[in-house]
Amino acid sequence: MNPADLPIPQAAARLRDGRLTAVALARAHLERIAARNPALHAFVAVTAEPALAAAARADAELAAGQDRGPLHGIPIAVKDMIDIAGSATACGSRLRAGRRAARNAEVVRRLLRGGAVPLGKLATYEFALVGPSFDQPDPPAVNPRAPERITGGSSSGAAAAVAGGLLRTALGTDTGGSIRAPAGYCGVVGLKPTFGRVPRGGVAPLAPGLDHVGPISATVAEAALTLDAIADPGTPAAPAAADLGRNIDGLRIAYARDWFARDPALDPAVLGAIDAAVEILARMGARIGTVAMPDHDLMHAAGAVMLQAEALALHRADLAASDPGYGRAAFRSLVSGICLTGEDLAAARRAGEYLRAEIDRTIFAFHDALVTATTLTPAPPLAAFRAGRPVWTPMRTLPFNLTGHPALALPAGSSDGLPLSLQIVGRAFDECRICRIGHALESALRTNGPSV
């Protein structure tokens, strides 16, 4: 097997028993990137020399008995919204092209402290807003599972890189679904952690009240290990990977079926796939209860108002420049918020507090986790986006940015060969339990990451 295809725990075992070196592993990934990235456009920058130097250090440390943990010697890359010292953070925009970061983002600092080997920067929709766009410096990332379909975004490069076998794990950001939607469209795993569990210093903001940093990975276990490497150790929560492999017998799982099943935009295959997955969870011993979520349109509305108002506030000065340099789609999206008021934003934030409390009181007081859809269709055709006009992509992601609950997206079935996805949502700071459930379901579905 090519080392680039080894799941992280297997690669880690070989790094420690001498069957593999971090340098050989990094080279395998760099060769894979050289071969496939010209077609996938997942990486916008590859930092081969620093990566090989970091891999050599990782090997030397292991040889000397210094073990930094599960990601020691493991290649990774980060979305181009996240600073790596000395590399440009362009945020997918001409506006920021070539702007080099002086310092590492806190999440990058933690990855390095854990011995991970950064290979470069990954494509993003412009400022993590909207896309795919065709008027920016780099072409859109390509969905390895269906090149004529979009990857989804805004963590487009991370999903494409993992689905295309360039990486086993990567970091993305998620303000309205930007980790989970591309993971869903590309057939990989995305984990949006609890709001506040992962530090955001050195990460370009989109909407600070909704922004999250988290992993896109080949499997649930690899996502959990990645989250544990970047999460705040000060929280009382258990590590995300602590209960992987534990059975789910007796867990109480809420199924928010009506929350997506009645949406006219739903692809029926999504409902069939999630019904089947819930049946599998029940056969594994979980106790399933159907629940009613708060109104989705209301939750989406509050999230959308927050997102557009906060994003506009951050970009207002640049937008007013004579030649701001934004792509058309991002420019139009930002400008759309100019009639929102401070009272609108305050109401949206207050709605988020009420809705979080309502879900905690009516669902998580009685259930350990909640299952629902991620995206309501497979990845839409890329051609629909070429005209530059907004295209609606129905999903159930933004509400959990609003409430801050952790949400894990993982592959569940397919429609005409295109990947579908479900979400497992948990109580605040209970990533451990949703990863336990996701890992069990993934094992039952016999998936072991994307076939490459």
Add this chain to the structure above:
Amino acid sequence: MDAPEPTEEAFDEAARRAGLTLAPEDRTIALAEARALHRAAALVRAYVAGADRRNPHAE
């Protein structure tokens, strides 16, 4: 729905105050999205008003 949707004139005035010059197609698309956001904001304000009445002691 306690406030009318932004008229073209109101949208243009907001853009002018923000120092923005909009090409016609940008204006058409952004105005449509601004109206959708206005409806969203009205829905949210109505919900919060009701929730505040039901929870008079909420901070």
